[in-house]
Each structure stands twice: as C-alpha cells, then as structure tokens.
Amino acid sequence: MQTLVVTQDENRIDRQTIMQAGEIIRNGGLVAFPTETVYGLGGDGLNPDSSRKIYAAKGRPSDNPLIIHIYRMEDLQVLVKEIPDNAKKLAEAFWPGPLTMILPKADLVPKETTGGLDTVAVRMPSHKVALAFIEAAGGFVAAPSANLSGKPSPTLAKYVVEDMDGRIDMIIDGGDIAIGLESTIVDLTGDVPMILRPGYITLDMLKDVLGEVKCDPTLLDGDCKERPKAPGMRYRHYAPKGDMLIVDGEAEAVVREINRCVADSRKRGFKTGVIATGENADKYEADVVKVVGGRNEETAIAASLYRILREFDDEEVDAIYSESFATDGIGQAIMNRLLKAAGHKYKQIREEE
Ligand code: AMP
Ligand code: MG
Numbered sequence: 342m343q344t345l346v347v348t349q350d351e352n353r354i355d356r357q358t359i360m361q362a363g364e365i366i367r368n369g370g371l372v373a374f375p376t377e378t379v380y381g382l383g384g385d386g387l388n389p390d391s392s393r394k395i396y397a398a399k400g401r402p403s404d405n406p407l408i409i410h411i412y413r414m415e416d417l418q419v420l421v422k423e424i425p426d427n428a429k430k431l432a433e434a435f436w437p438g439p440l441t442m443i444l445p446k447a448d449l450v451p452k453e454t455t456g457g458l459d460t461v462a463v464r465m466p467s468h469k470v471a472l473a474f475i476e477a478a479g480g481f482v483a484a485p486s487a488n489l490s491g492k493p494s495p496t497l498a499k500y501v502v503e504d505m506d507g508r509i510d511m512i513i514d515g516g517d518i519a520i521g522l523e524s525t526i527v528d529l530t531g532d533v534p535m536i537l538r539p540g541y542i543t544l545d546m547l548k549d550v551l552g553e554v555k556c557d558p559t560l561l562d563g564d565c566k567e568r569p570k571a572p573g574m575r576y577r578h579y580a581p582k583g584d585m586l587i588v589d590g591e592a593e594a595v596v597r598e599i600n601r602c603v604a605d606s607r608k609r610g611f612k613t614g615v616i617a618t619g620e621n622a623d624k625y626e627a628d629v630v631k632v633v634g635g636r637n638e639e640t641a642i643a644a645s646l647y648r649i650l651r652e653f654d655d656e657e658v659d660a661i662y663s664e665s666f667a668t669d670g671i672g673q674a675i676m677n678r679l680l681k682a683a684g685h686k687y688k689q690i691r692e693e694e
Contacts (some may be wrong), residue, residue: 342350342400342507342508342510343499343507343593344502344505344506344507344510344512345510345511345512345514345607346498346502346510346511346512346514347361347362347511347513347514347516347560348513348514348516349470349504349513349514349515350373350514350515350516351375351468351470351515352363352467352472354469354470355504357614358513358571359382359470359473359474359477360399360477360510361557362374362474362477362478362511362513363474363476363477363478363479363665364477365510365565365659366383366385366391366477366478366479366482367385367478367479369385369388369390369391369394369511370384370391370394370509370510371383371384371391371394371395371398371508371509371510371511371513372469372478372509372511372512372513373469373487373501373509373511373512373513374471374472374474374482374484374513375468375498375506375513375514375515375518376410376466376468376471376484376518377438377439377466377467377471377518377519377520378439378467378518378520378521378522378523378524378540379447379486379487379494379495379496379518379520379521379522379523379647380464380484380486380487380488380494380495380496380498380501380518381410381471381484381486381487382395382398382399382484382485382486382487382505382509383410383474383478383482383483383484384483384484385431385478385479385481385482385483385596386407386409386410386420386450386453386454386481386482386483387449387450387451387454387479387481389452389453389454389660390441390452390453391483391485392407392451392453392454393453395407395483395484395485395517396490397506398509398528399488399489399490399530400489400490401485401490402490402492403453403456404456404457405452405456405485405572405573406455406457406458406462406572406573407454407455407459407462407464407483407485408441408462408464408484408485408524409415409450409454409461409462409463409464409481409482409483409534410463410465410466410471410475410481410484411463411464411465411475411480411481412465412471412472412475412476412480413465413476413480414432414436414474414638415464416481417432417463418447418482419449419480420444420446420447420450420461420463420481421445421446421447421461421463422444422445422446422447423445423652424444424688425444425529427529427534427551427553428442428444428475428529429507429638430548430551431527431529431547432465433473433628434550435542435546435550436464436465437466437467437472437519437541438465438467439464439466439467439524439540439541439544440464440524440526440529440542440623440645441462441463441464441524441525441529441547441548442462442463442464442479442526442529442536443462443463443526443527443529443530443537444460444463444529444530444670445459445460445461445530446461447461447462448461451652454483454625456572458572460528460530462526464524464620466529466591467554468515470513470515470650474513485573486523487501488500488501488504489504489505489510490609491648492504492580493579493580493581493647493650493651494522494523494579494647495651496517496518496521496644496648497517497518497648497651498512498516500590500648501514504537505508506677507625512526516584518542518644519644520540520643521644521645521646521647521648521676521683522540522642522643522646522647522655522671522675522678523538523540523641524537524538524540524541524542525538525540525541525542525547525674526538526540526571526597527547527554527658528543529569532557533553533554534547534551534552534553534554534555535554535555535557535570535635536556536557536560536600537557537569537570537571537574537635538557538560538573538574538674538677539556539560539673539674539677539683540575540671540672541640541643541671542670543670543673543674544556544673544689552649554604555665556673557569557570557571557574559574560574560677561668561673561676561680562590563685565678567652572630573629574681579647579650579678579681579682580650580681580682580684581650581651581653581654581658581661581682582654582657582659583612583653583654583658584659584660584661584662584686585660585661585662585663585682585683585684585686586602586660586661586662586663586683586686586687586688587662587663587664587665587679587680587686587687587688588602588639588662588663588664588687588688588690589664589665589682589687589688589689590689590690590691591621591666591690591692592620592621592637594690595621595664596621596624596625598688598690599615599625599627599662599664600624600625600626602660602662603626603627603662604624604661605613606629606659606660607628611659611660612628612629612656612657612658612660613625613627613628613629613658613659613660613661613662614627614628614629614630614631614653614658614660614661614662615629615630615631615661615662615663615664616649616661616662616664617630617631617632617664618632618633618635618664619632619634619635619636619638620635620636621664625652625662628658629656629658629663631649633645633649635644636666636689639666639667639670639671639675640670640671641664642675643671643674643675646675646678647678648680650682661683663683665679665687666679
C-alpha cells in the first residue's frame with residue numbers, strides 16, 4: 342500500500358487535505374494524525390472492518406480495545422448508554438484534552454472497536470488538526486497510538502512513518518507533540534472512579550472535580566498479583582530494543598551504581614545508554630547519555646521520554662540505565678511508562694550500600 346504523507350499546521354489548517362483525510366476514514370481506510378498526547382492511528386470507530394484493519398496495521402492483539410475520539414460534546418451520547426454526572430463534570434473540566442473516560446457502550450459501537458467489552462473508551466482531544474480531522478471523518482475516530490505494538494508511542498511524525506509506511510493510507514505530520522504521554526484513562530463504570538492509566542491529568546486534578554478517585558493498584562507495582570484493568574496495560578509496552586534497568590536512590594549513589602553497571606556492560610561488549618536528568622548528565626560514562634529534562638521539570642521529561650527511547654533504538658544501544666523520578670503528579674505517569682519500558686527491572690540503592 343502506498344502511504345501518502347501530508348503536513349498540517351495547527352494554526353493554518355488546509356481544508357482540502359483534511360477533507361481528503363476524512364474521506365479515507367469514511368471509506369474504511371486508516372489515517373495517522375497528531376493529537377496533543379501522541380500520534381494516533383485512526384479508523385472509523387463505528388465500522389468493525391476499520392477496527393480490524395487498525396489491529397492488523399499495528400500488530401496489536403484484538404482484545405486490546407481502542408479509544409474513540411470525538412470532536413464535540415453532543416456526540417458522546419451516541420456512544421454510551423447514559424452519561425453519568427461524573428462524566429459531565431470531567432468533560433466540563435478537561436475536554437477537549439488528554440482525558441479518556443470508560444463508560445457502558447451503546448449498541449451502535451461495534452465489539453471489534455471495544456475488544457469485545459461492553460464498555461467504550463471516549464476522548465475529545467484538544468489538538469486543532471485532530472478536531473478538524475475527526476469532524477471531516479464523520480465524528481467517531483477509533484485510534485490507538487500510531488506505533489507498531491510494543492514500541493514506544495510516536496511523538497514525532499518520522500517515527501509514525503518508520504512504523505506505518507506501507508501499512509496505512511495517510512500520515513498527517515503535525516510536527517512535534519506537546520504532552521508526549523498517552524491520555525489519562527478513568528473508568529466511570531464502578532462505584533468509585535478509577536484511574537486505569539495515569540497521564541497528564543493527574544489523580545489530584547481528578548479528585549478536585551470528583552472527590553473520591555482511586556488508582557488501579559497495578560499501575561506502579563510490578564509484583565502486584567492483580568491483572569491491570571485496562572487490557573492494554575497487560576502487554577509489554579513502550580519498550581526499546583535494548584535491555585533496561587531503572588536505578589532509584591540518593592543522587593550520588595544512583596550515579597555511582599549506574600556507572601558501575603555501565604562499566605560492567607561495556608566489558609561484556611554491550612553499547613550502553615543512560616537516561617539522565619540535566620543535573621547529573623555529565624557524570625555518566627556511558628556510550629550515549631540522553632538528557633530527559635531537569636529533575637523537577639516533569640512536563641519536559643514527559644515530552645521527551647518516548648523520543649529518547651526511540652533514539653536508543655536508532656543508535657542500537659544494548660543496555661539502558663535510567664534514573665528514577667518522583668511518582669507524584671505527572672511523575673506517576675512518567676514512572677508507570679518507564680517501569681513498563683524496563684519490564685519492571687528496578688533497583689533501589691540504599692544509603693548504606
Ligand atoms: P492506546 O490507544 O494505544 O493508547 O490504547 C488504548 C488504551 O485504552 C489501552 O490501554 C486499552 O486497554 C484502554 N482501553 C480502551 N478501551 C477500554 C475499555 N473499554 N476498558 C478499559 N480499558 C480500555
Ligand atoms: Mg499505545
């Protein structure tokens with residue numbers, strides 16, 4: 342399949358290109374598009390064949406449901422059985438934006454899109470190109486992240502091209518992505534709202550609007566015996582090709598331990614990489630050192646994390662060591678993704694060591 346790559350500027354949207362992209366979706370084809378979180382791989386969310394094509398293009402297991410993207414609030418009622426008050430409050434506070442809600446699905450939504458579930462995930466993104474595209478596409482765009490299954494989500498169009506060229510009809514290059522981590526997913530089908538995937542909209546922000554909110558206990562705990570409630574969180578994910586270890590502890594001790602691991606890996610002939618905060622970057626002796634942001638710059642860390650994981654692949658790094666980050670606020674999402682990327686390989690350095 343020939344994949345057409347077009348560019349779109351959020352501030353100067355070209356109607357003709359967007360209409361062409363929308364027509365591809367309405368005819369059952371696939372288009373990758375920018376959102377404020379990561380690039381999405383879109384198909385018609387109400388067309389079961391489109392959803393099957395999305396799974397095939399990504400190599401994604403078909404029991405891992407897709408998020409349906411809408412462009413206006415009144416379309417939510419088309420997708421769900423009813424809209425609870427909590428959903429209204431969250432939409433009011435965070436839509437358009439990086440928040441996905443899980444609600445009981447309407448009969449119209451095909452099970453192919455929801456991975457066989459009776460619930461549906463819905464989001465209204467804020468990226469202007471995404472909104473124009475969803476409208477042109479008929480209003481209901483099912484879209485997972487536009488990467489091959491298992492790889493880090495793409496935050497640059499060149500990584501969408503790398504993974505999807507020849508597999509989909511069109512790629513809309515909208516430039517760099519602002520947030521860089523997938524949307525927060527909150528399940529509103531239980532008694533208490535529950536975060537199934539942390540993101541830019543944090544637990545505290547949700548509590549401010551809803552009062553009580555809980556987190557899926559598996560989010561940061563690799564040893565947790567429960568299964569993650571979002572099917573997608575059960576799979577190996579966001580993973581670079583190299584082996585990865587996260588080292589946590591007091592700053593000096595972390596630098597020492599990572600340098601010890603680096604030396605050991607190099608002795609064994611491995612190309613080594615480090616994910617470092619700006620404060621520590623020049624202290625590492627690895628082949629490749631990537632600065633992910635300043636220690637307290639969590640939005641910068643979120644925005645550069647997936648790009649860095651991809652760059653380690655480009656540079657064929659075999660052994661990756663990462664500093665650990667705070668787990669409050671957006672840090673919860675950052676550590677959740679980092680732990681998954683590392684397959685939960687995590688080492689805590691104690692003071693006395
Ligand atoms: P992605 O689009 O790649 O960000 O993946 C979508 C995420 O949403 C996956 O982790 C899915 O498991 C999750 N998801 C989508 N629909 C549902 C649902 N109905 N219930 C629980 N999780 C869902
Ligand atoms: Mg994904």
